[in-house]
Amino acid sequence: YTSTMHGDETTGSVTLLHLIDEILTNYDPASTDPYKQRITRLVNEGEIWINPFANPDGTYYASDSTVSGAIRYLTTPSGGNAWVDPNRNFPDPESGAHPDGNTYWTETQAMMTFASAHSFVLSANFHGGAEVVNCPWDTWVARHPDDAWYQLLSRQYADLAQTNGPAGYMTDLDSGITNGFDWYEVDGGRQDYMNYWRGCREVTIELSSIKNPPALQLPTFWTANRDAL
Numbered sequence: 001y002t003s004t005m006h007g008d009e010t011t012g013s014v015t016l017l018h019l020i021d022e023i024l025t026n027y028d029p030a031s032t033d034p035y036k037q038r039i040t041r042l043v044n045e046g047e048i049w050i051n052p053f054a055n056p057d058g059t060y061y062a063s064d065s066t067v068s069g070a071i072r073y074l075t076t077p078s079g080g081n082a083w084v085d086p087n088r089n090f091p092d093p094e095s096g097a098h099p100d101g102n103t104y105w106t107e108t109q110a111m112m113t114f115a116s117a118h119s120f121v122l123s124a125n126f127h128g129g130a131e132v133v134n135c136p137w138d139t140w141v142a143r144h145p146d147d148a149w150y151q152l153l154s155r156q157y158a159d160l161a162q163t164n165g166p167a168g169y170m171t172d173l174d175s176g177i178t179n180g181f182d183w184y185e186v187d188g189g190r191q192d193y194m195n196y197w198r199g200c201r202e203v204t205i206e207l208s209s210i211k212n213p214p215a216l217q218l219p220t221f222w223t224a225n226r227d228a229l
Contacts, residue, residue: 001229002051003126005086005107005190007058008070011208011221012126016052018222019229023048049118055086055107070212074105087127087186090193094139099188111190115198123202125190130206132172133157137196138180138189138204146201151177154203157228165224172206180204 001019003012026039042048053059055074062069073083085100089108092099104112135150137143144150158176162169170176173183180186194202207221 005054006072007055009128009211011128013052014218088188090188092188093196095187120200125204127206128208128211130172131170132206133177134180134204138186139192160228161224
């Protein structure tokens, strides 16, 4: 799980911090509680990586003590222009290397190096601005060979989020799921990079219609997404 590559889309980062706390709090090999046994089994039998802030410089652009004033873009250049959209800065299956015309930023290079060092099989990248599970591809109209599986996974996630969330939550587009290209084309996105270049199965999950919601609303998003996560 990774979140907030767009620095002003903060719901996912706080939700993943909740998830980290949930796992650490409930991991207990000696427990007979079914929920704690489930968490313990996930930790013991799987390999879990969680990156709550993929673009901390964008999130804390105005100040290290507040997310007020957060911006979308990468701000620490490794060459090229001064502002780069992190979700357009990856190699693209259709457009090839550097589809945005920029060099790979420090954060992009770090994520590609990390992905190449691990054999990830399932991942999700969290954004904000809508409430929907987005499955590949983003860059072209052709469906992924595993499209039926992606739709099933996306449907399961959205249904759980709807069940546990407030009325109307996670219902955008096709009741909470969409094919990426059908929604809008993205070239150089991380989802397609992970699926095409790294052989992973990644979806993009938009968690909140408001990109940077008030702090008081954040527990509601955690409650809505906990079981789905």
